[in-house]
Amino acid sequence: MSTLFFHNVRIIDPASNRDAPGTLTVRDGLIAELDAPSAPEGAHSIDGQGAVLAPGLVDMRADLGEPGFEYREDVETGARAAVAGGVTTLAVLPNTVPVIDDPALVQHLKERGNDTGMITIHPYGALTKGCEGKETAELGLLQEVGAVAFTDGTRTIADTKQLRNLLSYARFMDGLIVQHPEDPSLARGACATSGPLATRLGLPQVPAAAEAILIARDIRIVEMTGGRLHFAHVSTAEGLDLIRKAKAKGLSITCDTAPPYFLLTEETIGDFRTYAKLSPPLRNATDRDAVLAALADGTIDAIASDHAPADADDKRLPFAQARAGGIGLVTLLSATLASGLDLLNALRLITSAPANVLRIDAGTLSIGAKADLCLFAPEQSWVVESGKLPGRAQNTPFDGETMPGKVLRTFRHGIEVYTAGTVA
């Protein structure tokens, strides 16, 4: 295998708190050396022209549509969207058809990722068989073959005793359970957050408190069982306050959010724009600001793309009937930079921090690590244009927005898998 030598780059590695110019040498697909003064003999030299060289991004929550919904996205098209956004490692949701509740399916998905040559997939295992919320899935067997954590996707574990059993059971294998934090009975049939906008538009509403109600219960169950729980796409001030307090108590609780919840508000729905229909729904400005504050103070552990592909026909429906969710892979880096955090801390939330939550080897530039790299120009901006984005699904809630940070080149295991301007 060839040797790569990156120079004239600003190397940012949040895992080691590094943000400094330097050089990086890749040998046989692994990071071999930092700050070597000159290119090794026979190395292929890459002049970064002052751009940032960071670990390939780690996305802890993406739906790639496969198996079962390939008309929306599949592993191949999802991988193209991922690497165009600098993402090389993805935790992929299990609520597919069939549901990822069998060890063979976990292995299959991992292989599908490797087959693309572009991304590494860490499949989530289903938390309950068929993601039906009834019988516990074979968490131990799933974890043994590589399931990274367990979730029923956007289905909440509603039954309190069941959640207790799941958190308790997973302790023997130190398994991580990921919950969609929304009281399902309050949320039933709803498609927007309670408030003036939903009232004016006449949309079925779920109170923002549906999130805090569930989080409060779940924290209490974590306290009772000692299990590990992660709340996905947290989006309200009240929910974040509860998590902040639970963390201060030392409970094994982590959480992530997704870019729409710190960059957009329910106003994005405007005149029934279904691309802004998400699950959980977009909130008001107070909640958005609380999410930004929680990113800054460390309450939120990671930012996930929450990539939820939909076909045009899934979205060309009356708002309440349209499919919820937006794509997010290609905009993950830019949206994270738009949070206003400094580069090092912004990148942490999409590299080493999610890798730590999931306990996977990714998102660092340490010597010997797989050379998954993202070279990007933080000061260049671009316009998000639905219809022209890499990947199959085009349902971005950021359509028309100008975003900071342009991914120039992406490498996986030392192999270039994306070059700006060359991929349609």
Place this chain on the structure above:
Amino acid sequence: MPDSSSPLRHLLGIEGLNEGQILPILDLAESYALLSRSRSAPREALRGRTLINLFFEDSTRTRTSFELAGKRLGADVINMTVATSSVNKGETLLDTAATLNAMRCDLLVVRHAQSGAPALLAQKVEASVINAGDGMHEHPTQALLDALTIRRHLGTLSGLTVAICGDIGHSRVARSNIHLLSALGSTIRLVGPPTLLPGAMAGLGNGNVTIHHTMEEALAGADVVMSLRLQKERMGSGLVPSAREYFRFFGLNRKRLALAQPNALVMHPGPMNRGVEIASNVADSPQSVISEQVEMGVAVRMAVLDRLARGRRPS
């Protein structure tokens, strides 16, 4: 609490019994085991006594074992299997007690799905009550027969490390064994998935109990490994996902057994689910004393019946 010299009126559980009460039962059982083997049990010991097996829960082994124990000692043995209706259980139980008193029953062996049912009966009947398993509470004769089996092989019941594996939380066998083994000075390691092994179990057994969630940790260096039956209804109830996952992580197999002492005893109260909680090649291995447990069961029950009947005898 009765001291070792006072005769036992009932045997409702092991909790509260001391060494001085337990060891004489084991000694007597030991002699009955030898007499049974030589086909020379004393047929007159319980002559004229009436033993009723009152089973509110299906059981073949335990009932047969008590029946045989009673018959080998010459008692008149009656088996009553009572169909339980879900309603009016309490009322039925007390009505039954009145009936039994009228029949002048001497020894009453009771199995019931509800914890505490034998204790309730004991308050109302003239007979001596022997708990043959009540709910998730106790199964004292099982613990005694396990102890006798262990002592015959290892020569002692003190200073041992005993691993009890599986569905501890629902197990009356585990509770009785914890009480007995800790009373005699052994250390007990409990192992199972957290859903089947509540942390509060560590509070039983006077500080001699530790909780584990991997077989490897619990079995390391153990002198005795007890495997418990996993009830089928635990699957699908959120406690255990499947039999194959249970066997993979909590099944007693050869590799795990190899971590215990070289001649560690393998025990199981039966009936076994082969390939669920125990591998066949372990159940049938030379280290397995599972059949001997059954044999000692009859001997222990003879001893218990004898001692309780003696306590009733007018001096």
